[in-house]
Amino acid sequence: MNENHYDIAIIGAGASGMMLAANLDLESSRGIILEGSSCIGSKILMSGGGHCNITHGGSIKDFVYAYGNEGPALRRCLYRHNNLELVRWLSGHGVELADENGDPVDASYGSNGIDSAGRIFPASMRSRDVLDALLGEASSNGWQIETDAKVGGLRKDGFWEITLINGYELWAKNVVIASGGITYPETGSDGSMLEMLEDLGIDINEPRPALAPVYVENYPYAELSGISVPDVTVIAFSSDAAYTCKGKAARMKGDLLFTHEGLSGPVILNISKYVEPGELLRLCYNRDLHELPRRMQRILRERSRGILGDVRTNVLASYLDHDDFTVSGVDERGMVTAGGVSLDEIDMQTMSTKRFEGLYVIGEALDADGITGGYNLQMCWSTACTCADAISDKKE
Ligand SMILES: Cc1cc2nc3c(=O)[nH]c(=O)nc-3n(C[C@H](O)[C@H](O)[C@H](O)COP(=O)(O)OP(=O)(O)OC[C@H]3O[C@@H](n4cnc5c(N)ncnc54)[C@H](O)[C@@H]3O)c2cc1C
Incomplete structure (x- = not known):
């Protein structure tokens, strides 16, 4: 395989891109994460005021309403990769969790969900610990991470041809769009990938700030x-x-x-x-x-x-x-973006686009956003893990 040919390219090293990489062992495949900014996981670091409200307690069944009209479409992903799984994964990677009263969240609850009301944080109250766990696992799974690698062009020509804004070109069999929304553009989430997807003919619901004053x-x-x-x-x-x-x-x-x-x-x-x-x-x-x-x-x-x-x-x-x-x-500075890739474009069992073989979308780039309380990072986890399952199945 040529140096600039990959099996999988993830565009965006935010929460959803890193959650995917942490859950997808490349084994003998080649995978690269292209991050346009100079910083990995900026929004993870700023989430919850630096404390990272990673998910919410209670039964996952109660999550669906939190995503408004898009909730029913997300149900399957949420059930398959729920809040309990996220808590267990983090605990298994050295990040103990606590509820908003500071009481430990035990990852051994029944399969319906977490027997603790309210928002869930790392017990250390440090977002950095969550990012470090994701980075550590992505690296053991064999991912190459490139920062300052902003994608400026994407087109399908047999393989996916990805052009960076510095002119560098690479090719991938599978591309996962994990490029987030439009708010806090200084973090790199500027909506540029949504425009490229629209040029490919993918239906984008107009992005706008949500969770805003x-x-x-x-x-x-x-x-x-x-x-x-x-x-x-x-x-x-x-x-x-x-x-x-x-x-x-x-x-x-x-x-x-x-x-x-x-x-x-x-x-x-x-x-x-x-x-x-x-x-x-x-x-x-x-x-x-x-x-x-x-x-x-x-x-x-x-x-x-x-x-x-x-x-x-x-x-x-x-x-x-x-x-x-x-x-x-x-306020333009919403914590999340409403709008994005229409869920009608997506096979929610795999996170693949229906129009294009080998093109997936996860996280906030989707037209799916939740209320405050950890629902947005949970949605990133659930869609990223669903995508990881689909790509793993394809590899076998
Ligand atoms: C201040 C703040 C606090 C928050 N607090 C919480 C919280 O406590 N709990 C919660 O659940 N949610 C919270 N959220 C929301 C949550 O952080 C986001 O929903 C989540 O991080 C989105 O993850 P993502 O990976 O989908 O997108 P992003 O985190 O936006 O990551 C996308 C990445 O893609 C990169 N990218 C974009 N375009 C390109 C391109 N063309 N080429 C290459 N790379 C590109 C960007 O640089 C970025 O790194 C908060 C958000 C903010 C802004």
Whole structure:
């Protein structure tokens, strides 16, 4: 085999690319990982504020809803390579896990899932430990990793012909796209591979930020920056229904965080992908006025004053369950990307594209994204391991 011919090329050394390499022993095959940036696993390192919320506790059956409309298509991958398997794999590679209370997560639970609620982290709370485990196993599986190897062209000519932006060319029988989405482009995830796939005729659903803070017009809560209110219901109305308030786009409940510039916290991050500028966002606080933070009570009283300066109690009461705002924008720096390669293009039993033999897509490059809580890294794991199974079967 020529020096620049490979059996498998993975494009992207992020979570999904590294999870694939850590689960695919090359044996006598040749495999290369092409990473466009100078750093491997940047988003693993920044995940969970550097602590890496790697997955979520509970039964994997409860995961499907976390991916919205794409959940049912992911079900098979999630069941086949579940959160328990991920925890066991990490434990087996020296990374002990803990739940969000710091209690150890025991990898010996039954096959349905992990008997521990909430988010799961490495017990060390260091993302680096997760990345090191993946790197160690990828290296023992025989993978060659090249950084500063940004792919600028991909075409099928018998083999897959891959051209780097520095002009270097290589060929591979199988190519796995693990190039992530469009957010945090400074990490290398800039959506360039999605454009190349679109040029090949693959259907790409428009990528946009998700898990992002939301900005609203006439935001009155800047001075509450850093204050959060638990269990707030947030309803995003779709634009054609904004004035009638009949057609809801999404409704979610969770903790709301006020920031200096806008709204954040888990409930806002989770609903952000359903929100568009110009649309109506409704906050329902689900509590009496006196149960809200004092400074917020004062702002609500001021907002409900009539022209004579009197507090109109009916207006004040309505703010508690109808605090309505017009969305002015969604922060570009979403933690994940909604949109990407349409799941209709993918055989979800193998992660292969239906159009092209030997072309696979895994991780955030897919049009699949989850709510906060470890669901996105779990999706990377489940799709990467499904792809590893398919390529291994093909080798036999
Ligand atoms: C701040 C932050 C915190 C997060 N915290 C969590 C968390 O705690 N839990 C959780 O589950 N999820 C979290 N996420 C989301 C999670 O990190 C991502 O969903 C996951 O890392 C995506 O992995 P990926 O491998 O699919 O893509 P990426 O991690 O984006 O990796 C893609 C790789 O491909 C490379 N690439 C792109 N284009 C090319 C090209 N043309 N040529 C060569 N290489 C290319 C990129 O440089 C990059 O290294 C967080 C995300 C962010 C930004």
